Amino acid sequence: MAKLREIKILLGTFIITAAILGGGFWVLKDRFLGNQMGNTESSTPQERLPAQITSGNTVLFADASEEKQQAAEAFNKADYSKAEALFQAALQASPNDPEAVIYHNNAQLLAQEVEYYTIAVVVPARVKDDQNKAAGILRGVAQVQQRINQSVEKINGKGLKVFIADDANSLSEARKVAQNLVQDDEILAVIGHYTSETTEAALSVYQENQMVLLSASSTSDTFSTFCESQPDCVFFRTIANNRKSVNFFSEALIENARRATIFYSFNSNYSQSFQENFQTLYPMQGGTVVELSQTDLSKAGFSPSQVLEEANQQGVEGLVLVPDGGTSAASLRNAIALLEANEGQLWVAGSSSLYNAAVLEALADHSEQVYNPFAVYTPWHHTTGCNTPSGQQFCQEAQQVWGTKFVNWRTATAYDATRALEAALRLLPRDNNNITQLRQQLRNILADQNFETQGATGVVTFDEGTHNRSDPPLEMVRIRSCPSATSGLAFVPSEYNSAEEAGLNCSQ
Known part of the structure; x- marks a missing residue:
């Protein structure tokens, strides 16, 4: 993948149209191309994407602390060391905030100029009634990211950067988010979407662009039928199908x-x-x-x-x-x-x-x-789940990261989804920087009948043809x-x- 570079994209017409039509909602954000060579140039503005897709320069969840807002502002200015310190300060006050954990991990990678792989996770962050569900999913992703980035070996020497995308649990927003994610030449795979409806609305976009979509929560059997009809289906899930x-x-x-x-x-x-x-x-x-x-x-x-x-x-x-x-x-x-x-x-x-x-x-x-x-x-409950051999490590990690092992099933299945991507990323060739080929190789690794990895809820494998979880927790x-x-x-x-x-x- 290309090393980190910051490119100024002129989007004047788009910005004006968005401000008129969306009342300022489509605010544009900074974003960063993959730093595969560990070389960062922070003197020029960066490529911008809509504000509902961010790796740290925009706070998606409401009621953010002053430190968290300041951290996002520093991240937006490419002052990653300052952003890292401010996100850490925000976590001192709210240690179980998964959004801040992910942004802190991202800032740390960029500040230290560490090579990394990039994935995205899509959640309904703006919808008040869905924010607890969104946070549960993000905790599963953040917990894996934290362990990877703090380890010496990482993923073949590379860290994990995570974009958070907010589809507001809206069918039209889900498709727009998918269209932005697949056009990005840094992101290799996506975890999401939350509901079967939003997943269905976005799936064809991922399929056309051969980007893996790994769901921790979409259970409809529509996707089983979809995969059986596609020779190279990109959809997988770590939750039981209906x-x-x-x-x-x-x-x-x-x-x-x-x-x-x-x-x-x-x-x-x-x-x-x-x-x-x-x-x-x-x-x-x-x-x-x-x-x-x-x-x-x-x-x-x-x-x-x-x-x-x-x-x-x-x-x-x-x-x-x-x-x-x-x-x-x-x-x-x-x-x-x-x-x-x-x-x-x-x-x-x-x-x-x-x-x-x-x-x-x-x-x-x-x-x-x-x-x-x-x-x-x-799909899973901590009382029984934490007492299984596979759940013990997960719950011990959760206690360390979140201060409690009493996490919900969305955290467990999102953890499993991220673990599956981690295992697949370890098998990618290090010398290939072609994003199209890497996405296809990632899909092929997950679809291989010999693929398996240990998750919070047990061994994660996928059925041939449907790509359903082979032995899901119930x-x-x-x-x-x-x-x-x-x-x-x-x-x-x-x-x-x-x-x-x-x-x-x-x-x-």
């Missing part, structure tokens, strides 16, 4: 309900894929799927009371809730409302989109009767009382009868 998770989910549900109705978002690729698999796999477990007149969680006029009345008339024993990942305003809200209105009468099972702090907050003032007959599928969790938790509630693996039994310290 068919695998629904099969696991159905086995757990059938123990409590043999007649169930599924509620999902009609406008969601993720929800539709889950529903289609459930319609097929649940009957194979001996269950019956009961059709009701209202099953669209994304509909504004959804009525929980009418739904429950009809469910009782039809002899329904279980409710399956599959809200989308935040691409519609009403979906999660309606799922929670139905859970509350049920008052513990029917068994309720939810997809991983309900493994959400908003659910705990909504149920905080309710009695145990409301949430006792409620179980949620999740877990069912329940809500238990935990007074010391923010909402007074916590998700714990189903086998535990209390949060304390699961190892949580719940005393106030």
Whole structure:
């Protein structure tokens, strides 16, 4: 890859148009070409990209500290030593800020003129309701980056630089972000996007440009079909695809309900894929799927009371809730409302989109009767995950970097995605600087049936053809009382009868 160089790009027409159309949103940012030879020239302005893609000169998350803002300003001026020190100061005040960790690591690479590989991660950083999810993903990426860059050997002597891209969980923004990333001659691969909908909107851009897109959270089986139709598919994932998770989910549900109705978002690729698999796999477990007149969680006029009345008339024993990942305003809200209105009468099972702090907050003032007959599928949980051989190192690292091992599944699967890219990067030839060839070689390494690496959740390998995770982690969790938790509630693996039994310290 080319050594770091800073090029002034005149984008006057674009800037004026963007300022008019976007009210200043499309502010342009500095960015840096790959320093593969360790030679930095900081005397000239740098190439600019839209502000929602940054490696340190723009703060994406709101409520940034003064030190963090000053660090970004220093980074923008190519004063990387100052930026490194200021990001470090920001981390002293907020040590579990993954955005600051990534920017600090990037500034350190540039200040020390270390050679590096570059990847990007796409998250919905601007959406307030999604910022915790975005931070969870970034923690997984940052944790791997930190370990690599602090090691002596690094990746064949090269560090890891990470761009953060914000698609705002918007289909149009996701595609725009993808178009910018693939045009960059530094970035080798992308981790993202968060939802199946945004991933689907952007995937064709990555495919056309043969850039690996490795998702830690997109589960729709649309991508399985997509990969089977592409001779050189660039999509991979470290989370279970819906068919695998629904099969696991159905086995757990059938123990409590043999007649169930599924509620999902009609406008969601993720929800539709889950529903289609459930319609097929649940009957194979001996269950019956009961059709009701209202099953669209994304509909504004959804009525929980009418739904429950009809469910009782039809002899329904279980409710399956599959809200989308935040691409519609009403979906999660309606799922929670139905859970509350049920008052513990029917068994309720939810997809991983309900493994959400908003659910705990909504149920905080309710009695145990409301949430006792409620179980949620999740890819990973720290209680059991940290006790596995593969999870022990991950959780020890998390404790060191974030001050806690109680990270969520998004951190674990994003860690696995970054570990997979790290393992693949180690196999790239050092003497090839052709970005097109390097991207293709990276894809071929991941697709090789002999490829595997150790992640937080186990061994990461990919199925031939579909590029699905071969043996993904799967877990069912329940809500238990935990007074010391923010909402007074916590998700714990189903086998535990209390949060304390699961190892949580719940005393106030």
